[in-house]
Ligand SMILES: NC(=O)C1=CN([C@@H]2O[C@H](COP(=O)(O)OP(=O)(O)OC[C@H]3O[C@@H](n4cnc5c(N)ncnc54)[C@H](OP(=O)(O)O)[C@@H]3O)[C@@H](O)[C@H]2O)C=CC1
């Protein structure tokens with residue numbers, strides 16, 4: 001079993017750790033979590049994870065190192081672990097806007113680096129994770145794919161699309177969550193209690209996503225089945241479009257992608 005060290009165990013780092021254990025393929029005892037405020041990892045330690053505030057020591061014991069700190073925190077952390085990084089370790093960076101070349105500039109040209117862009121649904125094994133590398137071998141990429149396939153779906157992409165993947169998949173989960181909240185707020189206005197409205201909106205969103213996943217149909221084809229002529233669905237849908245629904249979504253994704261590309265030097 002590979003030993004994994006997650007450097008920076010905040011929202012995404014700990015979500016990954018939880019998802020890996022939930023998958024049944026990894027044990028908490030094989031995963032070490034680091035952060036500076038180690039007291040905040042007490043609950044994780046109680047769950048059986050290794051915990052540490054000593055990045056270099058934790059990295060030196062790992063087969064796979066996941067960098068999950070903020071882009072602005074990365075340079076300092078890489079300088080700290082650089083002396084102990086070995087060529088037989090895989091460095092997986094989930095840090096937005098930082099290229100494999102940026103990582104190797106600090107860790108050394110021979111380090112083996114793969115970028116991964118998961119989302120927080122990784123905690124329940126439902127991430128959409130994109131993976132890219134500039135020169136890791138197919139065998140290494142397959143190992144990283146296997147790691148993330150334990151916690152969701154994986155697509156291997158070209159590295160120049162990683163900031164786009166960040167916007168569409170990693171930020172994207174927040175966009176869909178906000179859409180669900182908006183639907184539930186509409187539900188309250190038309191008569192449901194908040195709890196019921198949210199439950200109805202969530203299940204309806206899940207049904208929409210599963211329809212597409214299971215039938216592989218295009219969303220517009222499924223929408224056509226809902227919009228009865230002169231009916232209430234097309235009336236609501238067109239009203240949303242008059243107020244810029246699709247346009248707002250597209251513009252948000254484009255801005256997130258632009259922002260994601262510039263985070264390292266922010
Ligand atoms: N959140 C998300 O959905 C996603 C985030 N990402 C990327 O993942 C990275 C982390 O994001 P996110 O989890 O949201 O951020 P968080 O702020 O939640 O987590 C960052 C963690 O890093 C720790 N940290 C900071 N400095 C150090 C250090 N020197 N040594 C060890 N640990 C340190 C912090 O803890 P402490 O302060 O105690 O040290 C904190 O727990 C970012 O680069 C982001 O772009 C990628 C995909 C999805």
Ligand SMILES: O=C(O)[C@@H]1CCC=N1
Nearest residue numbers: 096166167170171263
């Ligand atoms: O908001 C952010 O910058 C990070 C990257 C993708 C998701 N969260």
